[in-house]
Amino acid sequence: MMKYDAANVGEIEVGSCKIVSIEGRSIGIYYDGENYFAIRNVCPHEQAELCKGKITGTTLTSKPHEYIYGMDGEILVCPWHGWEFNIKTGESLVDPNRYKVKVYHVSVENNRIMLHI
Template sequence: MARHVVATVDQIPPGQRLLVQVNGREIGIFNVEGEYFAVGNRCPHEGASLCKGRIVGLVEAAGPGDYRYSRRGELLRCPWHGWEFDLRTGRSWCEPDRTKVRSYELRVESGGALIEGELRAETFQVTIDKEYVVLEI
């Protein structure tokens, strides 16, 4: 599995996203209160640029006038037809067993960890002052 450094954590503030190109794929990287998630930028319904949609939460109701808002910022709504996808799993909120968007594994690693592993290149004495978001495909 190849690893790709796609951003520093300060490039994606909480509640925000960053659209990146990796190996010809458009992938949206989302920061949900310090947790990072990555999904493909193509809605499986009709191919819209999914990652340009609204980031929303979940509204649940036990009955009329009795509603609860949860999972703030964890659902992505397609800008064309409003289909919603769970950023944690990629699954459609309406048809979770049938429809999903491709999701990718992400990790936040310190700059020092990148010097040690498979991304090793010619190195120089440096100081690490940032953390990076690393995508695995």
């Protein structure tokens, strides 16, 4: 596994994304106010630039006619067809065993955001 210098701490605002290119891979880096997350910028459905979609939450499992909103800031919605992925795990909300996007380990060293690929 290689480590790559991707961005400066403070460069990515809370709830936003920076798209970087490392070793030919387009990767989105997200900051939730405490931790950084990195996910491949390719939707498995039709190869759209996934990280150009919005970061949101979703409706959680609940009783009929009951709507509970949760996971705010953890769900990445593909801008083309609305497929939803958890930015922490890369798993699809619809079928996590079948559709998944690659996620990468992120660390902070000397005020730099490092991606481990």
